[in-house]
Amino acid sequence: MDKPDDPTAWSVTDATPSRHDPQSSTEPPGRSGGDAPHLVDLHTHSTQSDGTLTPTALVRAAAERGLQVLSLTDHDTLSGIAEATAAAQLFGIEVVPGVEMSSSASDGNGNSSVHLLGYYVDYDNVDLRTELAAFALARQTRMERITEKLNDLGLQILPDDVLKLVGSGTVGRPHIARALVNLEYVSDLREAFDRYLGRGAPAFVPRPKVETERCIQMIRRAGGVAVMAHPRDLERLDDLLDRLVPAGLGGIEVYYGEYDDPTRQELRRIADRWELIATGGSDYHGPNFKMGRELGSPFVPLDSVEHLRSAANRPASTSC
Numbered sequence: 560m561d562k563p564d565d566p567t568a569w570s571v572t573d574a575t576p577s578r579h580d581p582q583s584s585t586e587p588p589g590r591s592g593g594d595a596p597h598l599v600d601l602h603t604h605s606t607q608s609d610g611t612l613t614p615t616a617l618v619r620a621a622a623e624r625g626l627q628v629l630s631l632t633d634h635d636t637l638s639g640i641a642e643a644t645a646a647a648q649l650f651g652i653e654v655v656p657g658v659e660m661s662s663s664a665s666d667g668n669g670n671s672s673v674h675l676l677g678y679y680v681d682y683d684n685v686d687l688r689t690e691l692a693a694f695a696l697a698r699q700t701r702m703e704r705i706t707e708k709l710n711d712l713g714l715q716i717l718p719d720d721v722l723k724l725v726g727s728g729t730v731g732r733p734h735i736a737r738a739l740v741n742l743e744y745v746s747d748l749r750e751a752f753d754r755y756l757g758r759g760a761p762a763f764v765p766r767p768k769v770e771t772e773r774c775i776q777m778i779r780r781a782g783g784v785a786v787m788a789h790p791r792d793l794e795r796l797d798d799l800l801d802r803l804v805p806a807g808l809g810g811i812e813v814y815y816g817e818y819d820d821p822t823r824q825e826l827r828r829i830a831d832r833w834e835l836i837a838t839g840g841s842d843y844h845g846p847n848f849k850m851g852r853e854l855g856s857p858f859v860p861l862d863s864v865e866h867l868r869s870a871a872n873r874p875a876s877t878s879c
């Protein structure tokens with residue numbers, strides 16, 4: 560099925576991204592297969608996009624699980640970062656400001672949907688905020704078109720049924736799926752995507768396309784490092800890297816919650832080959848979301864954070 564906006568999406572310099580020595584971290588013995596959370600999680604969502612915990616509750620949950628570093632990477636919005644940063648001071652962990660942007664890389668063979676994580680972006684950057692506001696508007700328009708299609712299919716659902724689940728964040732298909740569950744048209748989110756919302760389903764509306772290279776530039780102009788999220792979703796990964804690395808891509812998500820060890824090892828080799836920073840995270844959307852998607856579930860080396868920080872040219876945090 561199509562991947563729900565993930566249940567399953569800008570300064571300072573235009574210079575070549577800073578290169579770094581190959582990273583040497585490997586998973587410490589005894590921490591690999593167990594359920595114990597690790598120290599770093601660089602991919603999480605809150606109620607400011609399609610997660611179910613507020614930024615404060617998310618940071619509290621991370622602290623309670625013993626994490627030291629958390630990045631909040633809501634889809635196409637920076638609106639939760641200030642709250643998460645304040646909570647981080649309270650709970651004694653470090654929050655890396657982040658965002659996940661949905662982009663489209665087109666070539667002669669079609670379009671690839673590329674999710675880009677932007678780390679250490681300046682979340683007060685006016686240009687980035689303006690661009691993201693336009694993204695949010697496009698998301699809202701898409702949601703309204705989807706509800707119209709659902710109406711045409713005989714389902715009585717209004718944009719307000721969806722918006723009341725969104726709060727102050729960005730709207731995505733998971734919110735529409737939850738509204739369909741609440742209205743008892745489907746029994747769970749998966750059925751909502753399979754029957755109505757997924758690619759190829761009758762109420763599917765494609766996302767407006769933003770070129771991946773443009774998103775990379777937006778992230779870098781806001782002082783951040785652009786990292787390719789969950790790259791195993793992508794076909795022709797090497798072809799994509801061949802054009803996105805010269806365009807300023809700085810990292811790739813290796814330690815993703817749902818990936819098994821062989822996949823992570825293969826991605827680690829790809830990261831080393833392209834001199835990309837190997838990052839990782841659970842893609843947490845709230846408790847009991849999906850296997851492998853609990854806070855801190857994948858091992859992510861602490862030096863991922865150091866490499867991101869130095870690539871973004873930020874001083875070390877003093878918050879923990």
Ligand SMILES: [Zn+2]
Nearest residue numbers: 565568674788
């Ligand atoms: Zn994603």
Ligand SMILES: [Zn+2]
Nearest residue numbers: 565602659842
């Ligand atoms: Zn995500």
